[in-house]
Structure formats: structure tokens, C-alpha cells
Amino acid sequence: MADPLPAVADRPATAASASRPSSPTLARVLAGELCSGCGLCAGISHGRIALETVAPGYTRPRQSAALDAATERTIARACPGATVAPWVGPRARGRAWSDAPQVDPYWGPFHSCETGHATDEEVRFVGSSGGVASALLIGAIESGAVDAALHVAADPARPTRNVLHWSTTREEVLAGAGSRYAASSPLAEIDAALASGRRFAFVGKPCDVSALRQLALTDPRVDAQVPLKIAFFCGGLPSHAGADRIVRAMGLDPAQLARFRYRGHGWPGTARADLADGTHGEMSYADSWGGHLSKEVQFRCKICPDAVGGVADVAVADAWYEDASGYPSFAEQDGRSLVMARTPAGVAALAAARAAGAIVTAPLPVGEIVRMQGSQANRKRLVIPRLAACALLFQPRPDVRGLATGAAMRRGTLGTALRNLVGTARRIILGRR
Template sequence: MMQGQSPTLKRVLSGQLCSGCGLCAGVAPDAVTMETVAPGYSRPLQTAPVSADAERAIATACPGAKVAPWTGIAPDSHEYWGPWRGIHTGYARDADVRFAGSSGGAISALLIHALGTGQVEQVLHVTADPDKPTRNIITLSTSAQQVVRNAGSRYAASSPLQDIGRLLDEGKRTAFVGKPCDVSALRQLGTVDARVNATFPLMLSFFCGGLPSHAGADRIVRAMGLEPENLTSFRYRGNGWPGMARAETTDGRSAEMSYAASWGGHLSKEVQFRCKICPDAIGGVADIACADAWYGDDDGYPSFEEQEGRSLIVSRTAAGEQLLGEAVAAGSLDIEPLEADQIDRMQPAQARRKRLVLARTASCHALLQPVPKMDGLDVGKAARRARPKELLHNFLGTIRRILIKRR
């Protein structure tokens, strides 16, 4: 073993617990870099000893080691949907913002309002890699036009925290948008680095279905009859709700695929293991978390028919509640209140995932495979809402998945 090798990274990588957030590279840039590994996930590569201070930060904040608890976030909480101060459905009043966003453009509208009022100087989020359009790069947006241009879901590996050390050194007020695990890492880092809350006064997230590999996107492109290496642009969705996956090539060809086919037929089959045991896929420690406010049918299944976008908007902190209120008052958003239990019909897959976390992590314990610390996330409370057959099926299925991975 390398002298000075991070025990946290060793444990996280051996247990398939890495989410690829890049936090470790951000706090130890001289020792850790992010690389892409098959079949297309972002993983840390340690090339030098990690200092004691950096190791302490990694052990505290890495979402593969510990997930930030929900306790103390808000006065109300739900075992599926996390802490909340306000729950609404809504959409951006600017038609272009609403159209460009993956659902109702709520996150984009909130970011544009925060930039326009000077609450933040820039937005840290991800956008398409111009050289490899199915992949992601991190970017900083400073205008409404840039926010809209970089809007839309990006179902591919991203490491938005890999430059976090540099951004903290610069100290510009920044709004952060990332996956729930990314926000968890940033919140936890704030417990050992006082610069975090000053630099990132706003942290926004979304309900996450899990992170697929690059191979999933490549399968979509080939199913469209195109080749990934010939792409000039690729959108996973957006430009409508839910929006079509759309690819364009160097020779002027283009193709589209429905959200139901792209996610259900390809991407969902490529989700990394860490996401399958995620205890907080709903951005429980973000200031505001948004999602698709799907219209459910009589059987409880969301409808993916193209229509005007509608976002689910959950304000969790005082800062998030204030931002939402100001954006509504300024005419940036239209919202309507929603009861917490009504989210079940909009996001049934998220509800199912949460109530099965306990069974899936029990499989890991049975096989002596590590799991992240999950205290204060209502994992046990959610499991009590699952059927015994459902729990057993997922316990055995996870054991089978782990054993296959070990071969």
C-alpha cells in the first residue's frame, strides 16, 4: 500500500461506494485526480500521499463514507421526501426558461433571480462537453443567458467538486447546483471548513434517479443509428417536458428518442452501485431541491407525454425559503402549494428506492461489504412502509449483484 494512502478512499473504492463527486480531488489536488473508468464512471486516482488535514476533510465529507444527516435542516420532515419548509409545484414564468429546463425550469429561474439580485456572482454547475457531447464538464455561469444555455438534465458522470479548493480560495459568492450526493459532500465539508458557507450561500439540488455510465449514453446514440464519436451535440432531455434525447452529427444528421425509451430502456440499466443504496436521492440537505412534478395516472404511474413543464419545488432551509419567496414576488416563478404525501404519485420510484435502502444495505453487511454512514436519514422509518416480500426480494437481489461484481 502507498505510504500515505487515504484509508477513506481505499474503503470507498473497495466497497463500490464512490459517487464520483470529486470532493477528494478538490481538497487534495496535489495527491488525487479524477479519471474515467469502465464502463464510464468518474473515480479518484491517488498519486501522492494525502495530508492529515485533507484526509480529515475526505473522511468527513465523502458521500461514499458518510451522508449528511437531515436532522436540524427544517422543522418538518418526511421519511421519503426529507426536511421541508415549503412544498410546491410551479414553473418559470419566462417561456424560454421553462422550455429549456428539464421540467418547469424552476432551478434555472431561481439561479437567474439570484444572479440578477446580486445574491451570488456565479453559478457552479455542469454542462455538455463540447468535444464529447454525451459527457459533462463543470462550468461557471455568470449571466441568465449562460444559465439557460447550460440548463437541462445531464445523465452522465460529473465531478463538480473537483476544483472546490480553488473556488474556496477565490471566495466569490457562488450558487452550487449538483446531485444530492454532491450537496451532501459540500454540506459536510462546511463542518470542517468555515469558508464553505460564505462561498456557497445557495446550494440547489434535484431528485436523482442514479448516475448512469457513459456506456448508457453510447447505447442510446447507437440505437438512434448514429455513432458517438461523430456527435456535435447531445441533449439527454429538455426543450419541452420531459423533452426528447436528441443527437446531431458532424455530417448533419440528427435523431431523437423519447425520455421513456432513453431512460427506461438504456440509462437506468447503467446506474452505478452507490446509487442503488442511496439514502438521500432527493437533495435532503440542499436549500431547495426540485424534481419533475409528473402527473400520475389512475394506477399510480407517471405520464411521460410531452406537455408544458411543471417542477416540484421543495424549500428546505431558511435561505431556500427566502430565495423562493423572493423569486415568486419578483414574478420569476408561479407556484402552488402541495402536501408532502402527494409527492408519492409524482415520484413513485423515489419512494420505492428509499423504503428499500435498509434491505439493500443489509445485504452489504451480510457480505462484509462497507456502506456509508446513514444516521439521521429515516432509513429505518422508510423501510417500515415496505412489504416483507419486497424487502426480501431486494435483500437477495443485492447479494446476487455484489457476488457477480466480485467475480
């Protein structure tokens, strides 16, 4: 197996200790708790910015030397805590997704909207939903379309945490498959990755892909060497404390873990912790996410204007079935992915996978997504009220122009918007973002 890239340093740090960089952009982002932990700033800083874990378990930058003007401008333009890649409008002009025939205020630009799954039963089972993302990576590697895939995988030394990993085989892709609900920084080595000369597929959170797209505005290597950018619908990034609580709720010690799986091996699959002596514990997805992880999501995720990978080539998600009450069912069943092709490159990747027999898909009316991913629609409706609270309290906020936040808000109710504005303002004042 290819060696993982270095893990994020875990120093005894606090959010305050990481919040005094000389970079104006980083100072503003950290002051507003807008950092997503993507690692872009560290990845292009040539050692002048490092990443570390701060309480209660998020990844944040620490600057050790001054940045040159060009690097500062790139960070200001690409950091998703400062600027989010737009879907539409003048800032999006000339980009592949801006030519998508349809743009939905909730679900973003798209050429096609489908459900489907991998035809390889192992790929379908190991993945968190239908295995489509893994099948696309495997197909791209085996066909020679890319040399490797860059994604996160479990840290062998600390199994609830993540490291960045190169995969060049089917086995390596599957070893890293499944959701990883913990801090991840897939852009922490992006300059080195591009300097390697490899052509690679990239998988990351929507904010990671946004940062990569914005980096492409100043670094032509991105589009030349990263022909396939995959994102997944993101429910927010929990802290490490959430995973530790899950392990303790299983009656196990987080310090003794040999392996940890957040999801997968079924759909939705269970969280599973294994100790070296063979002792293990399991917890349902509803309990692990709903009871623990969702309570640890960082503030940047609560104001996210694009949690659906709107600027990826392909975005994937759980295509939940409804239960009798009309809510998503988390009962175990065969995995099914929601798949949106957003660019010509995404259309081509899905077509190649279908032609090779690696995936099967069926069209889905975009209006049906809200029944599968209602929480995403709700969060998008609340972006403007929550950002308005930041503005009223003179707090920093990211540039979210061109992301249909106004159109999404108008689909909600005034009462809900006002409650979220007041609630967000109250949490900021009390320091409980």
C-alpha cells in the same frame, strides 16, 4: 461565455487500477463500489488526487501522493461514499435544515412543498421540467445575491459527457440547463472555487450537496461563499456506455457527435443527438431513460439514502402528472417542477423569485409526492435491506445515520425487503453490482 473548468481525464483505466490508493477512506470507498464521483476528494487534495474515467464510464479518483492527516479526516467526513449528511439527530444538530418544521422519511426536511414553473417561457421550455432551478440561478445572479453559478454543462469536445462550468449570465445558465445523465464531478475544483473569493450558487446531485454540507463543517468558506445550494431528485448516475447505446440506437456514431441533449426543450423532452453534417436522431424520455440509462446506474446510487436533496436549500424534481392507470405520464406537456424549500435560505430564494415574478408556485401536500416520484419512495424503503446485504458479506457501506432509513423501510413489506437483501447479496457475490 465563461470557460468551462477542466474535464475529467479519460485514461485507459479499469476499476481495479483506480482502487489502490493509500488513503484508508478512498480504499474502503472504492473497494465497496461506494464512490459517487462527486470529485470532493480531488477538489481538496491540492493535486494529490486526480479524477479519471473507468469502465464502463464512471468517474473515480486516482491518488498519486500521500495525504496529510487533516485532508484525510475531511475526506472521511465529507465523502458521500463514507458519510452522508444527516437530516436529523445529533449529527445534524445546529444545521439549517435541522430546524425545518417537517421531516418526511421519503422526502426529507422541508419548510414548504410546492409545484410551480418559471414564468419566462424560454426558461420553462429549455429546462428539464418547469425551469424553477434555472429561474432561481438567473434571479440570484441578476439581483447580485451571487456573483456566479457553479454547475455542470455538456462537454463541447464530448457532448454526452459533462464539464464543470461557471455561469454569470442568463444565457450561460440556459446553455447549461437540462438534465445531464452522465458522470459529473461538480466538487472537483471546490477549493479553487472557494479560493476565488466569489459568492456563488451551487447546483448538484444530492450526494454532491451532501459532500458540500459536510465540507462546511471544517471549511467556513462554504457557508460564507455559497449562499444557495440547489439539488435535484436523482434517479441514479448512469455510465457513459448508456449514452453511447442511445446514440447507436438512433443509428449514429457516438464519436461523430457535435451536440447531445439528454432531455429538455419540452417536458420531459427528448434525447437528441446532432452530427456536424446536420444529421440528427431523437428518442423519447421513456425509451432513453427506461430502455438504456437506467440499466447503467452505478452501485452507490442503488443504496442511496438521500436521492432527494434532503440537505439542499432548495430541492427540485419533475412533478409528473398521473396517466389513466395512476402511473407518471411522460406525455409532452408544459413543464412543472416539484419544489421543496428545506432551509431559511431556500425559503428566501423562492420568495425573492416569486416577488420578482420569475416563478409561480402552488402548495402541494407532501403525501402527493409519492404519486409523482414513486420510484424514489421505493428506493428509500430498500436502503436498509440492501445495506444489510453488504454488512452480511463484510462489504464497506456508508454511514447513513439520521436519514430516516428505518422509518422508510417500515412503510414497505417484509417480503420486498427480504427479496432485495437476497438479490443484493447475490449480485455482490457474483460481482454484478
